Amino acid sequence: xxxxxxxxxxxxxxxxxxxxxxxxxxxxxxxxxxxxxxxxxxxxxxxxxxxxxxxxxxxxxxxxxxxxxxxxxxxxxxxxxxxxxxxxxxxxxxxxxxxxxxxxxxxxxxxxxxxxxxxxxxxxxxxxxxxxxxxxxxxxxxxxxxxxxxxxxxxxxxxxxxxxxxxxxxxxxxxxxxxxxxxxxxxxxxxxxxxxxxxxxxxxxxxxxxxxxxxxxxxxxxxxxxxxxxxxxxxxxxxxxxxxxxxxxxxxxxxxxxxxxxxxxxxxxxxxxxxxxxxxxxxxxxxxxxxxxxxxxxxxxxxxxxxxxxxxxxxxxxxxxxxxxxxxxxxxxxxxxxxxxxxxxxxxxxxxxxxxxxxxxxxxxxxxxxxxxxxxxxxxxxxxxxxxxxxxxxxxxxxxxxxxxxxxxxxxxxxxxxxxxxxxxxxxxx
Amino acid sequence: xxxxxxxxxxxxxxxxxxxxxxxxxxxxxxxxxxxxxxxxxxxxxxxxxxxxxxxxxxxxxxxxxxxxxxxxxxxxxxxxxxxxxxxxxxxxxxxxxxxxxxxxxxxxxxxxxxxxxxxxxxxxxxxxxxxxxxxxxxxxxxxxxxxxxxxxxxxxxxxxxxxxxxxxxxxxxxxxxxxxxxxxxxxxxxxxxxxxxxxxxxxxxxxxxxxxxxxxxxxxxxxxxxxxxxxxxxxxxxxxxxxxxxxxxxxxxxxxxxxxxxxxxxxxxxxxxxxxxxxxxxxxxxxxxxxxxxxxxxxxxxxxxxxxxxxxxxxxxxxxxxxxxxxxxxxxxxxxxxxxxxxxxxxxxxxxxxxxxxxxxxxxxxxxxxxxxxxxxxxxxxxxxxxxxxxxxxxxxxxxxxxxxxxxxxxxxxxxxxxxxxxxxxxxxx
Numbered sequence: 001x002x003x004x005x006x007x008x009x010x011x012x013x014x015x016x017x018x019x020x021x022x023x024x025x026x027x028x029x030x031x032x033x034x035x036x037x038x039x040x041x042x043x044x045x046x047x048x049x050x051x052x053x054x055x056x057x058x059x060x061x062x063x064x065x066x067x068x069x070x071x072x073x074x075x076x077x078x079x080x081x082x083x084x085x086x087x088x089x090x091x092x093x094x095x096x097x098x099x100x101x102x103x104x105x106x107x108x109x110x111x112x113x114x115x116x117x118x119x120x121x122x123x124x125x126x127x128x129x130x131x132x133x134x135x136x137x138x139x140x141x142x143x144x145x146x147x148x149x150x151x152x153x154x155x156x157x158x159x160x161x162x163x164x165x166x167x168x169x170x171x172x173x174x175x176x177x178x179x180x181x182x183x184x185x186x187x188x189x190x191x192x193x194x195x196x197x198x199x200x201x202x203x204x205x206x207x208x209x210x211x212x213x214x215x216x217x218x219x220x221x222x223x224x225x226x227x228x229x230x231x232x233x234x235x236x237x238x239x240x241x242x243x244x245x246x247x248x249x250x251x252x253x254x255x256x257x258x259x260x261x262x263x264x265x266x267x268x269x270x271x272x273x274x275x276x277x278x279x280x281x282x283x284x285x286x287x288x289x290x291x292x293x294x295x296x297x298x299x300x301x302x303x304x305x306x307x308x309x310x311x312x313x314x315x316x317x318x319x320x321x322x323x324x325x326x327x328x329x330x331x332x333x334x335x336x337x338x339x340x341x342x343x344x345x346x347x348x349x350x351x352x353x354x355x356x357x358x359x360x361x362x363x364x365x366x367x368x369x370x371x372x373x374x375x376x377x378x379x380x381x382x383x384x385x386x387x388x389x390x391x392x393x394x395x396x397x398x399x400x401x402x403x404x405x406x407x408x409x410x411x412x413x414x415x416x417x418x419x420x421x422x423x424x425x426x427x428x429x430x
Numbered sequence: 431x432x433x434x435x436x437x438x439x440x441x442x443x444x445x446x447x448x449x450x451x452x453x454x455x456x457x458x459x460x461x462x463x464x465x466x467x468x469x470x471x472x473x474x475x476x477x478x479x480x481x482x483x484x485x486x487x488x489x490x491x492x493x494x495x496x497x498x499x500x501x502x503x504x505x506x507x508x509x510x511x512x513x514x515x516x517x518x519x520x521x522x523x524x525x526x527x528x529x530x531x532x533x534x535x536x537x538x539x540x541x542x543x544x545x546x547x548x549x550x551x552x553x554x555x556x557x558x559x560x561x562x563x564x565x566x567x568x569x570x571x572x573x574x575x576x577x578x579x580x581x582x583x584x585x586x587x588x589x590x591x592x593x594x595x596x597x598x599x600x601x602x603x604x605x606x607x608x609x610x611x612x613x614x615x616x617x618x619x620x621x622x623x624x625x626x627x628x629x630x631x632x633x634x635x636x637x638x639x640x641x642x643x644x645x646x647x648x649x650x651x652x653x654x655x656x657x658x659x660x661x662x663x664x665x666x667x668x669x670x671x672x673x674x675x676x677x678x679x680x681x682x683x684x685x686x687x688x689x690x691x692x693x694x695x696x697x698x699x700x701x702x703x704x705x706x707x708x709x710x711x712x713x714x715x716x717x718x719x720x721x722x723x724x725x726x727x728x729x730x731x732x733x734x735x736x737x738x739x740x741x742x743x744x745x746x747x748x749x750x751x752x753x754x755x756x757x758x759x760x761x762x763x764x765x766x767x768x769x770x771x772x773x774x775x776x777x778x779x780x781x782x783x784x785x786x787x788x789x790x791x792x793x794x795x796x797x798x799x800x801x802x803x804x805x806x807x808x809x810x811x812x813x814x815x816x817x818x819x820x821x822x823x824x825x826x827x828x829x830x831x832x833x834x835x836x837x838x839x840x841x842x843x844x845x846x847x848x849x850x851x852x853x854x855x856x857x858x859x860x
Contacts, residue, residue, distance in 0.1 A: 274751030
């Protein structure tokens with residue numbers, strides 16, 4: 001079904017970190033943006049959306065999360081990292097069934113869609129659960145099965161088999177694509193990592209890995225392998241693959257050079273890093289080195305929100321604060337990270353309002369405080385908007401959010417289902 | 431008119447930085463919280479609000495803003511500080527009439543109320559404009575006329591006269607209270623500052639001052655007076671007054687000791703400081719020294735949002751990131767800053783759901799993603815909520831926001847009025 005978004009204020013990318021807002025029309029056909037321009041006839045579409053008073057932007061792309069963990073939101077905060085992860089998060093995560101993971105993921109997808117995110121990179125532990133949830137929510141997703149263990153412990157190869165099977169099972173699904181998710185240097189051994197890398201290269205599959213998240217990860221790696229996690233992955237040949245590395249909050253200057261030289265994509269998770277006390281990633285240095293930076297929320301157990309508008313503001317405000325510079329990172333550069341760079345990292349034809357790209361489009365209400373007055377809509381989008389301005393969301397040419405509500409999912413019912421799961425949590429305060 | 435909020439999840443303060451959520455009833459009478467408890471009869475009130483599925487919290491208190499500048503939102507971002515202030519903000523600010531300031535302030539008040547802020551400390555330049563706007567919006571406000579100049583330049587004494595006249599003109603208004611606003615050490619001279627301090631002490635009037643916001647302010651002060659701005663104000667005897675100092679982003683360890691010893695209240699404006707490249711205030715050090723910390727948004731020209739939920743999350747996340755500690759500042763300690771500490775700093779009987787306090791109460795919708803599932807509502811309030819969950823707002827016992835909308839103000843009309851003002855801005859992209 002063709003859609004015409006008429007007389008809309010469209011956020012158009014004019015170059016690296018450069019955006020303009022222009023009043024125009026957007027024609028959608030076959031799930032793609034067919035054309036953008038002033039002279040598109042209303043007759044050319046079955047459905048016409050009145051874009052007056054709306055800002056059209058490319059859907060945000062959340063490049064690192066674990067959406068199945070949404071049920072663990074705010075479960076255990078303001079605690080030392082070890083107590084948080086081993087004492088609270090993991091024991092309750094182990095109680096989740098595949099059905100629990102589905103409902104938890106579905107609600108997380110609805111949260112993301114309703115705050116303007118149209119695609120996400122997931123590292124999950126439940127075969128099929130996130131795939132079903134994303135499909136039911138109408139959301140684009142790159143799925144990576146979390147891979148931990150070794151070649152010989154049974155678990156490592158079983159998880160890899162699951163990843164391959166999921167990939168085959170959902171091969172015809174236009175919303176889904178797939179990656180391998182070698183979890184981290186501290187949950188895998190070198191042989192297993194090399195095997196994953198080789199298998200991925202052979203099949204041109206993206207790798208999604210946690211990297212240099214905490215100081216402990218780095219010091220343990222140096223003790224065990226005599227080098228930093230980034231150096232270690234380079235030595236193993238992993239960076240000959242296409243890689244998206246999450247976090248990189250604790251990287252050296254040499255690590256940054258390696259990441260840049262090997263064109264490793266980095267998904268910043270700034271709020272998660274801060275909240276867990278893992279520090280603040282060296283955004284300016286990574287940016288200046290030319291690393292392709294994109295943004296992730298991490299899971300609701302650590303952030304605790306899946307709203308990418310928070311990360312969009314954080315990456316520019318915090319870098320300005322740390323660098324004592326009002327010009328670094330600009331609003332446009334932050335927008336690149338949340339859209340264009342993310343699409344590039346995940347291999348998606350999305351992330352930009354441009355002809356031929358996926359019609360993953362968000363419409364925001366310009367009569368909300370963030371945009372009043374309209375002195376600079378790009379600036380307001382980054383520094384003021386919080387996702388509550390989202391009026392409509394289109395993914396792959398299909399409207400999924402209309403008037404701020406999902407077209408078929410019952411958000412309240414989905415919430416109740418998630419709340420019910422927490423009855424099995426020992427620490428729940430419900 | 432009496433109001434009973436029935437069966438609500440109430441955020442109750444149990445001690446410093448300590449909160450619990452309890453299902454209870456809240457009875458409001460004469461603008462105050464009359465009682466809180468399980469056994470309050472429905473017959474005791476004229477109006478009953480169903481609190482099921484709602485979280486009742488004390489209204490947020492914005493301890494530093496310039497609400498009349500809302501029309502300057504996003505006017506000039508990602509620019510060096512001097513170009514921002516002298517090239518863009520000030521030339522356009524000078525074009526504002528008193529009527530412009532009123533409409534700009536009204537919209538800012540509506541923005542604050544609808545995102546859960548019930549009281550604010552204003553430093554303004556337009557006699558009467560903010561007073562009228564706050565009153566029309568039904569919002570609590572502490573007004574401080576910005577005082578710049580000297581004893582002999584004409585302007586300094588005229589502005590002080592305006593401050594005194596405004597105080598008399600609005601003396602009977604229960605929503606308004608007053609402070610003097612000596613602008614900063616770099617816009618006043620020592621004699622004028624001392625005079626303001628003495629006049630304020632004589633009349634027991636709070637002082638509201640910008641302090642150690644930028645590195646330049648500090649280095650200029652050292653060059654001119656041989657000491658830091660904090661040391662300078664101490665020498666002038668200003669800290670014998672009740673004082674709220676905004677920013678303190680660039681203070682020394684000795685400054686922090688002076689602020690603590692003199693019980694100076696500090697209004698942090700973290701997002702503004704970061705955005706303008708003024709650095710990140712030393713929150714942990716100020717907190718550990720026992721300084722009463724509260725939160726401000728600064729103006730929409732620098733933040734660019736008046737939504738205090740942003741600051742609530744920022745103060746804990748950024749401190750955790752800078753300190754590399756997941757336990758400092760806790761969610762409860764951040765909540766104190768946004769409510770209890772702010773009320774204390776401004777001399778308001780608000781900031782807490784407790785008997786005898788002003789009925790400044792916000793109801794949030796617990797069926798929004800921030801609160802699903804309800805593993806820990808205090809945590810979710812700080813780390814997830816963004817103000818879009820606000821369902822109802824009561825100020826001084828009077829409902830001003832209901833079902834997310836202001837009961838009498840036309841938000842869209844107010845927005846149009848603000849947009850019209852920008853036609854006189856040279857740099858406007860509208």
